[in-house]
Amino acid sequence: MLKNYLKEKKKINFNEFTIIFITIAAFIFLSINKSQTFFDYGNIYSLIYAVSIQFFSIVGLTFLLIMGEIDLSIGSTFGLVGAITGYCILNLGLPVWLGISIAMLAAILIGLINGFFIVKLKVNPIIMTLGMMILLRGVLIAFTTALGGATYTSTFRAIARYKIFNVHITIIIMFLAIIIIQFLLNKHTFFKKLYYVGENLNSSNIYGIKTVWVKIIMYVTCSFTAGIAGILSASRIAVTMPDTGEGLEFKMITAAVLGGASIYGGSGSVLKSVLGLLFLALVLNGMVMFNINPDWQQTVTGVILVIAITIDTKLNKEN
Amino acid sequence: MVMLLDLQDISKTFGPVKALDSVTFSVNKGEIHTILGENGAGKTTLMKIISGNIKPDKGEIIFDGSKINKSNPRIMKEIGVAIVYQELSIFENLTVYENIFPESDFKNKIGLIDKHKMEKEAQKKLKLFDLDIDPEEKVENLPLAEQQIIEILRAISYDPKLLILDEPTSALKKKEVEKLFNIITKLKNSGLSILYISHHLSEVLQISDRITILKDGAYVKTLQRNEVKAEDQLINLMVGRNIENLYGKKKYSLRKDRKIFMKVKNLGKENLFKNINFDLYEREILGIYGLQGSGRLDLMKLIFGLDSFDEGYIEINNNKFKNITPNKAIDNGIVYLNENRKDGGLFFNMTACENIVCPVLENIFKNKLIDREKMNNITRSLIEKFNIKIPDVNSKPKQLSGGNKQKLMAAICFGINPLCLIANEPTRGIDVGAKADIHRFLKDIANEGAGIILISSELPEIISLSDKVLVMKNYKIAGKLIGEQIIEEKIVTLAAGSKNKNKQLE
Numbered sequence: 067m068l069k070n071y072l073k074e075k076k077k078i079n080f081n082e083f084t085i086i087f088i089t090i091a092a093f094i095f096l097s098i099n100k101s102q103t104f105f106d107y108g109n110i111y112s113l114i115y116a117v118s119i120q121f122f123s124i125v126g127l128t129f130l131l132i133m134g135e136i137d138l139s140i141g142s143t144f145g146l147v148g149a150i151t152g153y154c155i156l157n158l159g160l161p162v163w164l165g166i167s168i169a170m171l172a173a174i175l176i177g178l179i180n181g182f183f184i185v186k187l188k189v190n191p192i193i194m195t196l197g198m199m200i201l202l203r204g205v206l207i208a209f210t211t212a213l214g215g216a217t218y219t220s221t222f223r224a225i226a227r228y229k230i231f232n233v234h235i236t237i238i239i240m241f242l243a244i245i246i247i248q249f250l251l252n253k254h255t256f257f258k259k260l261y262y263v264g265e266n267l268n269s270s271n272i273y274g275i276k277t278v279w280v281k282i283i284m285y286v287t288c289s290f291t292a293g294i295a296g297i298l299s300a301s302r303i304a305v306t307m308p309d310t311g312e313g314l315e316f317k318m319i320t321a322a323v324l325g326g327a328s329i330y331g332g333s334g335s336v337l338k339s340v341l342g343l344l345f346l347a348l349v350l351n352g353m354v355m356f357n358i359n360p361d362w363q364q365t366v367t368g369v370i371l372v373i374a375i376t377i378d379t380k381l382n383k384e385n
Numbered sequence: 386m387v388m389l390l391d392l393q394d395i396s397k398t399f400g401p402v403k404a405l406d407s408v409t410f411s412v413n414k415g416e417i418h419t420i421l422g423e424n425g426a427g428k429t430t431l432m433k434i435i436s437g438n439i440k441p442d443k444g445e446i447i448f449d450g451s452k453i454n455k456s457n458p459r460i461m462k463e464i465g466v467a468i469v470y471q472e473l474s475i476f477e478n479l480t481v482y483e484n485i486f487p488e489s490d491f492k493n494k495i496g497l498i499d500k501h502k503m504e505k506e507a508q509k510k511l512k513l514f515d516l517d518i519d520p521e522e523k524v525e526n527l528p529l530a531e532q533q534i535i536e537i538l539r540a541i542s543y544d545p546k547l548l549i550l551d552e553p554t555s556a557l558k559k560k561e562v563e564k565l566f567n568i569i570t571k572l573k574n575s576g577l578s579i580l581y582i583s584h585h586l587s588e589v590l591q592i593s594d595r596i597t598i599l600k601d602g603a604y605v606k607t608l609q610r611n612e613v614k615a616e617d618q619l620i621n622l623m624v625g626r627n628i629e630n631l632y633g634k635k636k637y638s639l640r641k642d643r644k645i646f647m648k649v650k651n652l653g654k655e656n657l658f659k660n661i662n663f664d665l666y667e668r669e670i671l672g673i674y675g676l677q678g679s680g681r682l683d684l685m686k687l688i689f690g691l692d693s694f695d696e697g698y699i700e701i702n703n704n705k706f707k708n709i710t711p712n713k714a715i716d717n718g719i720v721y722l723n724e725n726r727k728d729g730g731l732f733f734n735m736t737a738c739e740n741i742v743c744p745v746l747e748n749i750f751k752n753k754l755i756d757r758e759k760m761n762n763i764t765r766s767l768i769e770k771f772n773i774k775i776p777d778v779n780s781k782p783k784q785l786s787g788g789n790k791q792k793l794m795a796a797i798c799f800g801i802n803p804l805c806l807i808a809n810e811p812t813r814g815i816d817v818g819a820k821a822d823i824h825r826f827l828k829d830i831a832n833e834g835a836g837i838i839l840i841s842s843e844l845p846e847i848i849s850l851s852d853k854v855l856v857m858k859n860y861k862i863a864g865k866l867i868g869e870q871i872i873e874e875k876i877v878t879l880a881a882g883s884k885n886k887n888k889q890l891e
Binding site for chain 2: 252253254255256258259261262265266268269270271272273274275276332
């Protein structure tokens, strides 16, 4: 009895904490082998800072994955929101706060359109958001042409550079956000519904969960959080290029699935998604340390995605 | 009597589950031998072993005097075993004769199929059983019973020695069952052995020569038909105990002080329903019976809001609803106990307590934060109340047996303190003990004041539990029966649509 219990427990623990182990393992591996270049405050800090800029875009995506939904348009949304903000400030001469507000409204609109087509008109989420990804990329290119590669104003650039006690505010916000969101995911009745919906849509309906609304709200949330990340990134990089945010969606899906979110729905956690993101950052950083040609980064991310999804399928689809 | 099939010590395990444990029994030539047992007794596994679909772990099969060393469906068919499964496997858009001889060699000189000859042969077969069916008719145009008969004719077209019939009457009306039994008897008289699987006791007693009872994968007993004096005798052997009141007829008592809980008025949906009217009182069990395709399920979906209606309204506790959603229904105390446990009933990979609190999250956690302690306590008390065998509150439903899954679903529904429970096939595919528990639960909550709509395809269940019965046919309410009127003949007559209509009462 006890033996069985321990066995069961062990199995669960392994699945639940795999991402923590492999992240720590990657960290230790790099610290030992590249103690000079990797195990350096500056390097590790800038790695975490980079994660904190993109962090928000994985929040909404994780919510969607928990429900068994997906959004491939977050990379384009990420780029477009930055470009709209820049356009409002530079080309229209609007104040920074107004530019950000307009861009975020655009993000909300994108989420509403995604949600409406997927939930109300029952369009396949992958195809719908793939279409949205291409469509928004087109709009983004138009905006970047209008911007002509101009550098954003210093007031806008200051946002991602703002520091408290010599720590970037984005890092502080990330840690606070993880704690709050993870608490809500574990405890709050509304966020609990994401797991019910992802585990079984028909059962959720029968027990009175307003699945249509929960889904639409989460599509909007996903675009919204991708937009926040887009604004922080635009503020940090100071310019939006036609390819800004390209491939972000797959990087984020890879990270979330590494963190235990299932593309089949029913599981996922923001904390672990971020750990997945950190792991990916460590791998890419490590490749630089070992002087591997950066051209291979995309290939490696792809390989990790395929491995992660295969494991996810073995673990979650077959039972 | 000459033995045709002899099984010795047949055992089969699937993982940790012992499906068959040293089963020994035999079938004689020219007899109808019934295998009786509850779900999970091992009937299906036994059939699959005889038909060659599953290999036994242990034991011997002797067929027609020779030992079977190697078996697969092809071999078994060649030596003379034919099987007709519960689910029909006919080709609906082919004709009767094409269905009767699906792999025949009616070839003419140049190797093409000789349809004319096939048709003639089919006609002969049909005549043999006094069947008035046109061999050129497409099978989809035939009533279900005749489709079933075509399926049997196909099975015997290979001249088998043993015919296995797996629950052949489950979709048939009473008259059709008679027709089928006539054919089975004729087949028997022609020297064929028949292995008959069923859990309809009355049918079993009507047709069998011998009855073998299985329980939990083990052989219990073989009885001659004339040894069986009453159905209870068989029930006792199947379950090893008396199930109180399972099929006992309850006394009807109309309480005078009852109120109407729900009024369904002129409900309609384009191309489906028109003018559906009925009332559900507090403290009553309203049975809804109808054959497959009668619309009973679609009607319940409209009432619970899983589908929308476009005419009429539903009045719940004096509030009119022109449209309704499951969410609104639950807010008004109506809950739906679905027939499908896997999809639309439980969350298989979530814990028992997460399952239990799903419909009541916002009601029990007023400040929107989940209190684990409270959740566990609620779950524990419900597990106890419903007698659910589960390791602990964090176990997942996928680990439970069918009966315990069903009880867990009942517990979820009960957790919202329902004023009305729509129970859709609440005992489908569960063992007799769990069935009795569910029946007790339905009676209990009706006594406590709830109105229950019971949809079931099992007549004994409808008859023994309902205060009132609505019989549906062709998406209409064909009739309403109350109290003493609730007897098998009347329900079946209404459902099968005979012309002298019962008067609507109340």
